[in-house]
Amino acid sequence: MLRGYGWTPYFVEGHEPEPMHQAMAAALDTAVEKIKEIRQNARVRGNIARPRWPMIVLNSPKGWTGPKVVDGLQIEGTFRSHQVPLSDPASHPEHLKLLEDWLKSYRPQELFDAQGRLKAELAELAPKGERRMGANPHANGGILLRDLRMPDFRDYAAAVPAPGVRGIGDTHVLGPFLRDVAKLNSEQRNFRVFGPDETLSNGLEALFKVTNRQWDAATVANDEFLAPAGRVMEMLSEHQCEGWLEGYLLTGRHGLFNCYEAFIHIVDSMFNQHAKWLKVTSGLPWRRKIASLNYLLASHVWRQDHNGFTHQDPGFIDHVVNKKAGVVRVYLPPDANCLLSVMDHCLRSRHYVNVVVAGKHPAPQWLTMDAAVKHCAEGIGIWQWASNDQGVRPDVVMACCGDVPTLETLAAVSIMRERLPDLKIRVVNVVDLMKLQPQTEHPHGLSDTDFDELFTKDKPVIFAFHAYPWLIHRLTYRRANHDNIHVRGYKEEGTITTPFDMTVLNDLDRFHLVMDTIDRVPRTGEKGIYLKQQLKDKLIEHKQYIDKNGEDLPEIRNWQWGASRQ
């Protein structure tokens, strides 16, 4: 089986310590020889065919050299030597004796002097400096970490002459930026992009202008972007991608994992361990900080039109925010310029897990690069150009977080500003999800004063959220206005349908958001009640139209911010 996987295994097998030490040393010598040969072969003779790397299989007794027999049962070499072979020596004198014999078998009198110090001649046997295993700089990768050479992300901006212009898909704008990060760091060879065969389908095709997928297996006609050296690592295994990236970061390099949002749950447990490692090591003074573990979750819940229900799960961020606040960050940029700004920030950061959720489909763009930089630096803010409560108290706060919820919120706002022009509306957009938490809970958290200024202390907040709606409640339950926050998000309703219908199925669509507002703002009065009836009718029209045409209503597909007011 191991040969089938492409290794050349060397077996070290036995149970007598002395010959086993010799056998192991010989196997290591052979393996190192083989590795040198392979390198020589590639570097000098240019033979880059996939080599059979050596591997060593050590087959020794479990619990080797520990207690042999305890209470009449064989321990050494059996499952019973797992964990603690001798129970409670304090109350079992015969166990205490076995423990003593065992420890004395290491002959401490030969290793330590009368003061209990390791004998100098033995201490000298250890290698010096970085040749010590515990001082290998690859085991404290922050020592080796060099800053990425970064292009100016502003140079990749999408042109936004007015809010609402159609974009090409946010990750497609990010692609050229990542391409140039790869290019600028090709010499220092310390940046890689990992993913489960989705670099193209997540919209990052620009990377292949300057690099390839690293691939040393056979190629066939029509293969594309495969080469023995490349900065993109692909395998349809989220586990493999996560493992590769963690190892790459831990040894002092930088990287990004792009993945379908739903399937990143595959590595929940691996993320857990990395986050725990970050938390613990950030308290160890000798540990240097490493580059952050960056996730780009493109291909998200709202645009799984042809994949359907199986591909819809925005819950990775719920999982992430359970980990220690000091090491986790979650960003939901509403458009391409915000995505650029956020990604620039994440790639420069240290010792965090950054989760970035972004879309790949053509979608409206809201902010110029200047505005995006400010918005992302603040992490949350009022979009004044979309609001009409300047100088007065708002009747309602329309909050949004995520690209699709932002689109639906702005579409809802445009309906209300046209149909209920007296209504004073404030639009708040959230990029940095952790802003919602109290300062006591997360270092990014807004102060209560700042939060109350944005969301008011007593007005209804209609919050359109990218993921499961209760996450917003979990983050905001301590805020003064929490009882007025009404959240719409993904509630596990989905199928293969149109993009807009996905929002309708989960009550996140513009019409539901308007109806929610009418329900919560009594002063919309009779006008509101009539509008609500019309929107209900519109939802039925929507269902009938998509059943017949297989695509969304033209007024949905072609809706543009501000169009009706020009």
Place this chain on the structure above:
Amino acid sequence: MLRGYGWTPYFVEGHEPEPMHQAMAAALDTAVEKIKEIRQNARVRGNIARPRWPMIVLNSPKGWTGPKVVDGLQIEGTFRSHQVPLSDPASHPEHLKLLEDWLKSYRPQELFDAQGRLKAELAELAPKGERRMGANPHANGGILLRDLRMPDFRDYAAAVPAPGVRGIGDTHVLGPFLRDVAKLNSEQRNFRVFGPDETLSNGLEALFKVTNRQWDAATVANDEFLAPAGRVMEMLSEHQCEGWLEGYLLTGRHGLFNCYEAFIHIVDSMFNQHAKWLKVTSGLPWRRKIASLNYLLASHVWRQDHNGFTHQDPGFIDHVVNKKAGVVRVYLPPDANCLLSVMDHCLRSRHYVNVVVAGKHPAPQWLTMDAAVKHCAEGIGIWQWASNDQGVRPDVVMACCGDVPTLETLAAVSIMRERLPDLKIRVVNVVDLMKLQPQTEHPHGLSDTDFDELFTKDKPVIFAFHAYPWLIHRLTYRRANHDNIHVRGYKEEGTITTPFDMTVLNDLDRFHLVMDTIDRVPRTGEKGIYLKQQLKDKLIEHKQYIDKNGEDLPEIRNWQWGASRQ
């Protein structure tokens, strides 16, 4: 590699449809022959050595018989045939032509009559009844599902002469019940227990009195409980256990997956797909319900004393409750009799995912079997024997959910009843976590009236919770008294330490719970302030003691409910 895994592979390779059909038919015949031979060998000749099962490897072009070349690029046999090989035929006449040619290559005129109906002579080629692939009863397992023969779980009760007696470890009490479920159903062969090598370490050793681990590989001296046929399936792969169990349930059988709580996250993504399948199929009238997917999460966050931080993650239930309420259930029985009652219920249930969190370490027992049955049927309730607010309004509600939080809550109550005897305390225990949600959100949810009666509308609630504390807020944020609910739970603080210190690190211990109460109930007055100071001192004493002795203070280890009042 495939041979290394133990298979005998048969290769069907080529690109010409006609010979490939023949080759596939021949390979299938051979494989079926081999399977029959292996069975014969085992059943008639008694040769139960591990066989080399046949497997078929089909190596055919990707996109086979689809469009060969589109826009000058090779499609058939390349990565480009993935998903949609022809884009938008409506606006590309040349793509429309290719699509037409492709579809016509199936010669529909030979398959359908003038009315577009499948020709009768072709329809007759299909097998009849259950021999049709789509009507195979194993693909609609509910058809094959037979009720488990269940022993009376009351017969396995732990004796609880008074609340607080020491138990042997709750899962150790469950073991004999599961043993007899296995025994009673050995003839119908429709019950299995799955786990990643943890059946023993999760306290279910009783199973091996009547059955074994199913194992057809080699055995060595000192192996235990391995046999060619057994109802326990073990492999140190949570993925494998989950996959086995899902397949077992989907084909009409019953089972239980026992796992360390932290590592069940390994199957988050697999759970997702099963929960989605349950949700969708529960709406399909022809789909029969299958047995529930039962998780027993023993070895939980609070008792990872020697494993430490890596083994602490109670977040699987956060993940589970994101799925549709109709199919998920979460139980945290506080003692062994409750665990028996809950498990009996879960094993009888249909088409749910049931998560049961239980301890395996010796721990106090609270309820007699009669009381446990009532408590679990209600799912939540006031423990009158621990409360002293009978006939008056409580000053504080001490709520608890999970075995360790229940212990700490009752210890806190005992301190307060002794030291602050005027304080009116109500103790509420939660077994069925979904009771906390509104009725509109989960079918188990309490009505607001019932919730308000238990938790009051205006009194402080000190809630000691097994898992991440914010989950309680996420479940209760719509309740009238939500702002008064103060939750303690696991907040990602842990290391290798004593059991009690784990609760101290997370402010869930009895002393913190008392101090939380004093902070929130002003009428504890000067007495409260002095008590708080003493408890702070006690916490320092605790730290000093465990640093020196490596175990908890005697007054913690030996604490017993009611002892001080007798």
